[in-house]
């Protein structure tokens with residue numbers, strides 16, 4: 538399965554391209570880049586786990602990635618959800634390097650980093666219970682049938698060392714290495730031979746989750762104390778990253794003077810940057826100002842080409858478009 542990069546990663550990439558923090562000398566450059574690198578490491582870990590999941594028996598599971606649902610106004614996020622008629626499995630993925638030690642007395646996971654600093658990562662047992670309870674409540678709320686729910690915390694980095702005292706090996710039922718994941722899922726299937734719900738039920742649950750999924754959007758501007766005025770608008774050349782590049786007269790295409798090309802998907806990517814930095818609901822005027830255009834009908838034509846919905850005077854940008862057109866990496870020349 539091809540994973541979609543999470544929205545917060547894409548937001549920080551847009552911020553680095555369009556804010557003053559693009560400059561490596563800017564005081565917030567390193568802070569934003571470090572945050573982005575952490576998110577990217579997390580996503581890389583998820584890609585590693587997705588690679589393992591490809592080896593599951595075909596058609597046995599519906600696999601959903603990076604879902605965020607709400608129950609009683611509280612959001613909960615699941616890295617991977619495997620749905621089947623036999624059981625559901627919640628996977629939490631951690632990509633960390635160092636040593637993880639389960640302390641049974643205080644019921645906490647202690648992470649010792651390579652440089653020797655230590656950090657508490659909470660209680661994995663109560664985290665598992667909480668996630669199971671939240672998902673069960675969510676299913677009940679929509680009158681969806683319930684199969685047994687299991688939870689595993691998967692360490693995606695083979696360099697992570699897992700430790701606990703000999704009397705508390707039960708924790709290994711919850712925390713595993715990526716390489717044990719397939720074996721563990723097969724064991725669950727052996728222990729749960731009866732189907733608890735039908736295949737149709739599984740399809741119904743997956744459809745409802747996709748409909749109710751609320752991907753996380755950060756308010757990146759206020760988080761890093763920028764204003765709209767700080768942002769560099771216009772269309773960016775996707776090849777050489779020149780920003781802004783001019784539009785061809787009387788056409789809805791942009792031409793890069795630096796590398797002499799008309800970059801494919803350049804205006805779609807610029808509109809996506811606008812959405813990632815500001816809002817998914819916007820007016821023609823707001824977008825026009827950002828793109829540096831004067832004609833409302835040009836902007837209207839661009840939105841039409843992208844199949845963007847319009848409700849009243851506002852346009853609504855679909856999440857799928859964000860993941861399709863956003864720039865996936867930050868490359869600083």
Ligand SMILES: [Zn+2]
Pocket residue numbers: 774775776777778779793794795796797798
């Ligand atoms: Zn260029």
